[in-house]
Amino acid sequence: MSTETQPSSVDPTGSAATSSGPRPHGSTWSVTWHGVRTVARLELRQRVRSTRWIVSLVVFGVLVGLVTTLTWAFTRSMGSDMIYGGMSGVVGPTMFGFIVFFVLFLGLLVSPTLSATAVNGDRNAGTLATLQITLLSATEIVLGKLLASWVASLAFLAVSLPFIAWAFLAGGNNPAAVVVTVLLLAALLAVVCGIGLGFSALTTRTAGSAVLTYVSVASLTVLSLVVFGLSVPLVSGDEEVRVYEADWSSAPDADPETGWGDDPECEWTERTQYVVHTERTWWLLAINPFVVVADAAPPAVNDDNRFVVFDPLAAIREGVRTARQGPPAEYDYCWQEMSSDEQAGITAFDTHDGPPVWPWGLAANLLLGAGGVLLAIRRLQIPYRNLPKGTRVA
Amino acid sequence: MSTSDDRTPPAEPDATAAPSVPAPPPADPSPPTTRPPVTVPPTSSSPAHGGIVARGVRRSFGAVHAVAGVDLDVRPGAVTALVGPNGSGKTTLLLVLAGLLVPDAGTVSVAGHDPTAGPAARAVTGWMPDSFGTWDSLTAREVLTTVGAAYRLTPEHAEHRAAELLDLVHLRELADSPAHVLSRGQKQRLGLARALVHDPQVLLLDEPASGLDPRSRVDLRELLRELAARGRTVLVSSHVLVELDEMADDAVFISQGRTVAAQEVAAVATQWRPWRLRTLDLDALVRWLEAAHVPWQPEPGAPPVGDFSPPDEVRPARPGGVVVQLDTEATAAALLRDAVGAGVPIASLAPASGALESAYLALEEERR
Numbered sequence: 001m002s003t004e005t006q007p008s009s010v011d012p013t014g015s016a017a018t019s020s021g022p023r024p025h026g027s028t029w030s031v032t033w034h035g036v037r038t039v040a041r042l043e044l045r046q047r048v049r050s051t052r053w054i055v056s057l058v059v060f061g062v063l064v065g066l067v068t069t070l071t072w073a074f075t076r077s078m079g080s081d082m083i084y085g086g087m088s089g090v091v092g093p094t095m096f097g098f099i100v101f102f103v104l105f106l107g108l109l110v111s112p113t114l115s116a117t118a119v120n121g122d123r124n125a126g127t128l129a130t131l132q133i134t135l136l137s138a139t140e141i142v143l144g145k146l147l148a149s150w151v152a153s154l155a156f157l158a159v160s161l162p163f164i165a166w167a168f169l170a171g172g173n174n175p176a177a178v179v180v181t182v183l184l185l186a187a188l189l190a191v192v193c194g195i196g197l198g199f200s201a202l203t204t205r206t207a208g209s210a211v212l213t214y215v216s217v218a219s220l221t222v223l224s225l226v227v228f229g230l231s232v233p234l235v236s237g238d239e240e241v242r243v244y245e246a247d248w249s250s251a252p253d254a255d256p257e258t259g260w261g262d263d264p265e266c267e268w269t270e271r272t273q274y275v276v277h278t279e280r281t282w283w284l285l286a287i288n289p290f291v292v293v294a295d296a297a298p299p300a301v302n303d304d305n306r307f308v309v310f311d312p313l314a315a316i317r318e319g320v321r322t323a324r325q326g327p328p329a330e331y332d333y334c335w336q337e338m339s340s341d342e343q344a345g346i347t348a349f350d351t352h353d354g355p356p357v358w359p360w361g362l363a364a365n366l367l368l369g370a371g372g373v374l375l376a377i378r379r380l381q382i383p384y385r386n387l388p389k390g391t392r393v394a
Numbered sequence: 395m396s397t398s399d400d401r402t403p404p405a406e407p408d409a410t411a412a413p414s415v416p417a418p419p420p421a422d423p424s425p426p427t428t429r430p431p432v433t434v435p436p437t438s439s440s441p442a443h444g445g446i447v448a449r450g451v452r453r454s455f456g457a458v459h460a461v462a463g464v465d466l467d468v469r470p471g472a473v474t475a476l477v478g479p480n481g482s483g484k485t486t487l488l489l490v491l492a493g494l495l496v497p498d499a500g501t502v503s504v505a506g507h508d509p510t511a512g513p514a515a516r517a518v519t520g521w522m523p524d525s526f527g528t529w530d531s532l533t534a535r536e537v538l539t540t541v542g543a544a545y546r547l548t549p550e551h552a553e554h555r556a557a558e559l560l561d562l563v564h565l566r567e568l569a570d571s572p573a574h575v576l577s578r579g580q581k582q583r584l585g586l587a588r589a590l591v592h593d594p595q596v597l598l599l600d601e602p603a604s605g606l607d608p609r610s611r612v613d614l615r616e617l618l619r620e621l622a623a624r625g626r627t628v629l630v631s632s633h634v635l636v637e638l639d640e641m642a643d644d645a646v647f648i649s650q651g652r653t654v655a656a657q658e659v660a661a662v663a664t665q666w667r668p669w670r671l672r673t674l675d676l677d678a679l680v681r682w683l684e685a686a687h688v689p690w691q692p693e694p695g696a697p698p699v700g701d702f703s704p705p706d707e708v709r710p711a712r713p714g715g716v717v718v719q720l721d722t723e724a725t726a727a728a729l730l731r732d733a734v735g736a737g738v739p740i741a742s743l744a745p746a747s748g749a750l751e752s753a754y755l756a757l758e759e760e761r762r
Binding site for chain 1: 455490492493494495496509510512513516517519521523525526527528529530531532536540541543544545546572588592
């Protein structure tokens with residue numbers, strides 16, 4: 001019996017011939033559409049045949065429909081009271097923004113359930129190893145599972161499409177906004193699927209990976225917002241700033257007849273004032289999927305292109321872009337020299353619109369999703385060198 | 395090695411059997427820094443055959459040495475039994491052979507390929523784990539066509555192969571029912587069919603008979619014999635030795651992660667082991683055994699044989715049996731002939747335990 005310890009790397013000449021040529025089927029990083037499709041079809045067949053899936057689709061649709069109807073009724077009653085814009089200007093954008101957010105919210109809830117148990121659930125059911133030993137590569141298995149859970153998530157998105165269309169038809173919306181938002185919703189659902197897959201390959205128990213995925217989603221959406229708010233005092237303080245304002249001390253005396261005086265001249269002064277440096281923390285807002293969608297959606301239009309209608313997506317866009325720019329280098333408080341439009345604050349939205357934020361947010365989210373997918377691939381690579389605690393190979 | 399191609403149905407069983415030699419590097423002195431190349435010691439007559447060769451395989455999980463030094467030669471065209479008690483490392487060894495685990499040390503060659511080096515070995519290996527699940531919502535047929543697709547069979551070929559295998563494991567009536575309605579034994583048969591989808595050169599079966607009814611066990615035995623006859627390499631792990639007795643040609647005994655013995659089952663049959671001798675007249679048999687100086691023991695669990703000293707004509711003949719230790723079947727034949735010649739009404743003479751069981755228990759005995 002030869003019991004000498006030898007490193008497990010076996011003779012490099014024997015099988016190196018196969019790996020030097022084109023990558024053979026089944027080695028970790030090889031990908032074929034055939035392999036991905038095989039896995040995705042298997043996953044979807046497994047899911048579609050469970051009736052619960054159909055039921056949850058129906059429940060999802062009913063829920064979105066209910067909220068859409070309520071939003072419609074609400075904005076309608078609000079819109080008729082509004083002084084500007086009227087129905088067409090308010091109902092559409094409000095409804096659209098609200099529905100898009102609601103669909104995103106539900107999608108972020110549903111997607112983890114579709115992906116966060118894909119690997120460890122299979123492992124616990126004893127069906128993972130039998131797939132791994134075939135000529136499917138780890139990459140094909142993971143991408144197939146990603147594709148399947150994404151397609152399933154897209155089914156939920158498809159169910160809500162009629163309601164998004166309804167919100168669009170309520171008027172005042174940019175047609176491009178519908179296309180952009182739906183595409184972004186799809187991309188963000190894929191991100192959540194990728195994160196879920198990563199966690200499902202990382203943890204042994206399905207409950208653990210589901211919780212971790214939900215925590216990640218909550219961190220992206222809620223926690224980041226809370227941290228942003230709480231960190232405001234940390235990035236703020238009293239600072240010397242240059243200010244352009246009226247010098248009331250040098251104002252001419254009031255006209256004794258009318259009681260009105262000429263406006264004082266404006267001039268530059270230095271003074272200490274409280275400044276908030278959100279340009280250091282804006283990224284906390286940018287990674288938020290809701291912000292990504294809101295920022296990317298083209299602004300609402302109205303009939304005469306004059307009034308800024310109430311548009312929740314635009315409000316968020318405005319807020320986050322302002323936050324990114326941080327405080328201005330100098331403050332102009334000289335209202336006397338402003339145009340009448342500026343005084344009404346109407347065009348103010350457009351004047352200090354910064355560059356878009358959503359590409360950063362989307363990129364960060366896509367990186368997270370890709371990270372999850374890569375992690376899953378690495379964890380499914382066979383043969384296993386080390387087994388994580390508590391896992392069985394088969 | 396043609397395993398990266400889409401596998402087409404081999405026209406002949408041996409078409410894919412091209413024994414690719416895991417050639418020891420031909421005396422190539424170019425890498426001076428490396429150790430002497432790891433070669434498979436030519437212990438058997440065919441050192442680099444298409445079967446399984448393992449040398450010094452070790453694998454630990456933390457402090458547990460699941461496999462602590464296994465040497466294995468499994469020849470093609472034969473059924474080899476992997477025998478060992480629970481927790482002896484059988485399953486871990488099979489995971490290494492199937493290409494799911496990297497051994498900590500040692501070399502493995504499966505049909506000429508290194509299972510740790512890439513998918514080439516996986517392409518020619520069929521593996522049936524000891525416990526596995528099925529995709530519950532898929533029908534039995536879909537399970538097999540899916541696995542076929544995973545092995546890069548064309549859809550037509552996978553379909554054809556699925557139908558063939560469903561016939562083979564007698565699941566044709568259940569072919570289009572979802573897998574979750576299958577019983578445990580039926581799932582086990584489906585698992586066997588799944589391991590055979592790509593017509594593997596090497597078959598690794600971990601406790602394949604557990605949960606099978608007697609008819610299915612016979613079918614399994616015949617199937618494995620047929621696969622071996624067609625040149626396949628079959629390694630079956632089990633601790634139910636009786637069923638291995640009838641299908642295995644070779645046996646490898648492992649205990650506590652080590653190979654403790656490897657022998658041919660036929661050779662095991664020539665060892666001393668207990669035989670059960672049954673008669674219609676126990677008193678006559680015992681008298682004859684005493685006279686012939688054949689050592690015997692009462693059958694385990696039988697009532698005491700009693701006092702035979704006075705020839706008792708009054709007592710009627712009573713049936714019964716004893717256990718005798720015999721070394722070969724020739725000895726058994728001689729004993730039988732003599733006893734019958736002496737007028738003892740012999741009913742049967744058969745090994746009290748299977749050949750593997752005796753060998754296994756003898757090994758256990760040595761280890762104590």
